[in-house]
Amino acid sequence: MQSFVVMQGQTYQEEKELGVIWSLQQDSSGKERHSRLRMIEVNEGDRIFHYVKGNIVALSVAKTGCQIASNPSTMQNQERWNDDGYLVELEYHELEVPVNIRSKFDAILPLLPIKYSPFQADANGNQGYLYPCNEELSIKLLELIGDLNIYQVDEEQLELAIGTVLRTERDTFVPMIAETEAELKTKIRLGRKKFRAGLLPLWDYKCVLCGIGLPALLRASYSKPWKDSTDFERVDPSNGIVLCCNHDALYKNGFIAFDGQGRLHISSQIPEEDYGTYSIHPKMKIARTEENKPYFKWHKRNLFIE
Numbered sequence: 001m002q003s004f005v006v007m008q009g010q011t012y013q014e015e016k017e018l019g020v021i022w023s024l025q026q027d028s029s030g031k032e033r034h035s036r037l038r039m040i041e042v043n044e045g046d047r048i049f050h051y052v053k054g055n056i057v058a059l060s061v062a063k064t065g066c067q068i069a070s071n072p073s074t075m076q077n078q079e080r081w082n083d084d085g086y087l088v089e090l091e092y093h094e095l096e097v098p099v100n101i102r103s104k105f106d107a108i109l110p111l112l113p114i115k116y117s118p119f120q121a122d123a124n125g126n127q128g129y130l131y132p133c134n135e136e137l138s139i140k141l142l143e144l145i146g147d148l149n150i151y152q153v154d155e156e157q158l159e160l161a162i163g164t165v166l167r168t169e170r171d172t173f174v175p176m177i178a179e180t181e182a183e184l185k186t187k188i189r190l191g192r193k194k195f196r197a198g199l200l201p202l203w204d205y206k207c208v209l210c211g212i213g214l215p216a217l218l219r220a221s222y223s224k225p226w227k228d229s230t231d232f233e234r235v236d237p238s239n240g241i242v243l244c245c246n247h248d249a250l251y252k253n254g255f256i257a258f259d260g261q262g263r264l265h266i267s268s269q270i271p272e273e274d275y276g277t278y279s280i281h282p283k284m285k286i287a288r289t290e291e292n293k294p295y296f297k298w299h300k301r302n303l304f305i306e
Contacts, residue, residue: 003047003133005118007125012052016092018072023129024085035128039086040066055098060090093173097148111137113228134227135184142181191234196220198237207244208286210279219248223295238291257304258296262288267305
């Protein structure tokens with residue numbers, strides 16, 4: 001199962017009523033953009049978060065994979081409305097209480113990928129149509145949806161005349177939320193377990209910087225984090241090193257890095273007089289492999305704090 005964020009505006013209401021999302025194959029300049037081509041990646045059973053004017057307003061389940069189809073819209077004054085495009089049929093679950101991205105952005109920002117993020121650093125949505133939503137971000141959005149739409153439900157409201165309608169929706173919505181969250185967490189857990197199992201023996205089950213070998217203190221440290229990695233990179237043992245919990249925190253937060261030769265680089269935010277406290281010094285070098293090299297370079301370029 002994959003997750004996506006679709007950026008809708010004035011098309012949301014009609015697409016919801018039609019039970020679809022639809023995008024032109026090319027933009028107005030005739031180019032195929034990544035956010036349109038991504039429609040091809042949608043498979044039956046995938047989850048789609050619907051973003052409209054600053055809010056996640058619905059969560060849907062793909063009933064089909066991507067199809068080539070003309071625009072199903074009845075708004076014939078739309079530019080190029082007759083052109084073929086990509087269409088996915090969905091089962092929409094509209095939220096009773098939308099999730100405002102800006103108000104929850106402190107929790108969302110650390111989970112956004114560097115590339116192809118649905119949201120900008122200022123909490124606005126990115127231009128484009130369909131964006132990938134990594135498992136960690138999906139789980140956070142599901143938690144926010146649940147907090148507003150499941151756990152804070154006014155039970156008395158269910159006894160009103162509209163209660164039957166609400167109960168019917170919740171009978172399918174709540175299990176779908178639970179199933180989605182469980183599947184995403186399982187994928188992360190199994191992926192990290194496989195990553196750790198492959199990584200530890202490559203570094204002799206010891207922290208590469210201080211030599212600590214106590215298993216409870218060792219971390220399988222990603223060079224390219226889960227949120228930025230492909231499915232292959234998430235389980236590739238070359239995408240990481242073994243570090244103790246202290247050095248893992250330094251590496252994960254960009255205070256130390258390794259270059260393509262395996263040399264240690266230390267952020268200027270760590271005073272030289274504290275190097276001994278952290279058991280690091282600038283002449284340290286680890287025995288990296290060629291497979292480690294692109295991951296180390298990615299980490300140093302994107303996460304390291306100079």
